[in-house]
Amino acid sequence: MPHELALRETLAAVELDHGEELILRTRSGDTRRLALLGTDASIHSSNLAETGPGPAARVVLRMTAHLEIDGSPVTLVRWVGSQESFYRPWKLFGLRVWFDACQALFQHLAENHGPCRPRKQARFAFQELDRGICPILLHPWCPLPPRGLRIEDCYQGSDCWLGPYFGVDAHGGLDINHPAGTLLWTPIPIDDHGYFESLATGANNNRWRSIHRWPDGSTWILQSHHLVRLLVPEHQPIPAGTLYAESAGVYVGSHEHTHFTFAVVEPGAGLDQAIRLDPWILFQQMYADRRRTRAAGRVGRP
Numbered sequence: 001m002p003h004e005l006a007l008r009e010t011l012a013a014v015e016l017d018h019g020e021e022l023i024l025r026t027r028s029g030d031t032r033r034l035a036l037l038g039t040d041a042s043i044h045s046s047n048l049a050e051t052g053p054g055p056a057a058r059v060v061l062r063m064t065a066h067l068e069i070d071g072s073p074v075t076l077v078r079w080v081g082s083q084e085s086f087y088r089p090w091k092l093f094g095l096r097v098w099f100d101a102c103q104a105l106f107q108h109l110a111e112n113h114g115p116c117r118p119r120k121q122a123r124f125a126f127q128e129l130d131r132g133i134c135p136i137l138l139h140p141w142c143p144l145p146p147r148g149l150r151i152e153d154c155y156q157g158s159d160c161w162l163g164p165y166f167g168v169d170a171h172g173g174l175d176i177n178h179p180a181g182t183l184l185w186t187p188i189p190i191d192d193h194g195y196f197e198s199l200a201t202g203a204n205n206n207r208w209r210s211i212h213r214w215p216d217g218s219t220w221i222l223q224s225h226h227l228v229r230l231l232v233p234e235h236q237p238i239p240a241g242t243l244y245a246e247s248a249g250v251y252v253g254s255h256e257h258t259h260f261t262f263a264v265v266e267p268g269a270g271l272d273q274a275i276r277l278d279p280w281i282l283f284q285q286m287y288a289d290r291r292r293t294r295a296a297g298r299v300g301r302p
Contacts, residue, residue, distance in 0.1 A: 002033070005266075007126060008216040011133040013100075013264040013275040015120035024095065026128055032093050037066040037073075039122050041104035044079070048167050055156045055254060057167025061108060065099050065122050080105065083151045085160040086280055091129060098125040100277055101162055105170065113165045114172020114261070116276055125264070125277055133281060134214070137289040138187045139241040141224070141282065142176060142258060144290065149283060153177045155255050161278035173225070173259040174279040180249030180256045184224055186242045187282060188212050193244075194234030195227075205251040206230075208244075217267030221274055222282075225259040226250050 002021035005012055016022060016036040024032040046059045061080040068074065069092060076099040079085055089096040100123040101116065111117045127133060145153065154160045155175040163171035193210035197203035206227040213219045228249040232238055247258040262282055263274035 005126070007128050008218065008267075009131070009135045010214050010216055010218050010220070011125050011127050011264060011277075011281070012218075013123070013125045013266065013277055015118050015123045015275060017120045020120075024126060026094070030094075032095060033070055035068045036122055037068055039066070039102040039104050040064050041102060041108060043108055046167070051167070053166045053168045055166065057164070058158060059164045059167040061105060061164065063099070063102050063105055065102060065124075069093050080162045081151070081158045081160065081164050085151060085162075086149050086284070088284070089125075089127075094129055096127045096129055098277070098281060100124060105162065109162070109164050109170040110168060111170050111172070113163065113169040114259075116162055116170050116172035123275065123277070125281065132288075133285050134188065134220075136188065136240065137293065138282060138286045139185050140286050140290065141187045141222075141260065142178065142182060142184050142247070144283070144286060145176075148287065149176065149280065155253070155257055161280060172276070173223075173261045174283070175255075175257045175259050177255045177257045178248050180252070181228060181246050182248045182256075182258065183243055184227075184245045184247050184258065186210070186238055186240055186244055187222065187286065188220065189240045190238045190242075190244075192235055193232075193238065195230065199250065211271075219265035219271070219274075221261075221263040221265065221271070223259075223261040225261075226252050226257065 002023045004023045006025045022034045041063045044060045044062045051057050060082045063078045065076045078099045089098045102122040159171045159175040161174050165171045190210045196209045197207040207225040209223045228246040230245050232244045248256040260279040262279040263276045265274045
């Protein structure tokens, strides 16, 4: 029986098995019928034979999802470990489609650097073409690199979402290199937040988690790791755009950086059913919102 997913004000996320069908219902009542026919993943390029696992390893992988949407065959190709990892969603049949990950990738990478493996064969996110990923503008989470995110600035040059960390481990987050003490702001309003691991409790890192529940019934979970100190009291609501931490200075390894993660909990699901997604989806929207607000400011000048 097909799984149904109603599109809403915020990004919708889903995982599918091969042969599983999904009915997407738009706000206007239209439907799109999608089936996952198959997935695969392969190594596109690698220097592991010369370097072995480690900071010099450079591995680029290719993931493919074969779909049928409203009876039409569609193939999506997604890259991991290169600049092409910072991709734009596909625009198909009135939808924006993010192909986040597939199980086949883990034939080539282990999962030892943060959870990121789909529970089913593939993971996707959807939104209608005329909507952002949420109903508000996103505040930058950190100082946004003016030239955009670059793969060479992701820890040792490959630690985007899914890795490959040291050439062999899928990376369960997005690393952005910046100096110790870099300021972080809340991209969205926060209902609850705090450390889930900290130096004070004996952990090797200061890892922060926050939760926001949207009016449409979905919940977003945002995390940032390697914090130097938290600047606001834990376990209280804080508005979007609040300066909440200094980061990039604890257990950072060879490069000072912050590790970002993002997950969506669908309406009616529990927090333990959160669907992890590429934090790049948030940062891409931050860049788009910044361009939009700057353009509005130029238009409004006398």
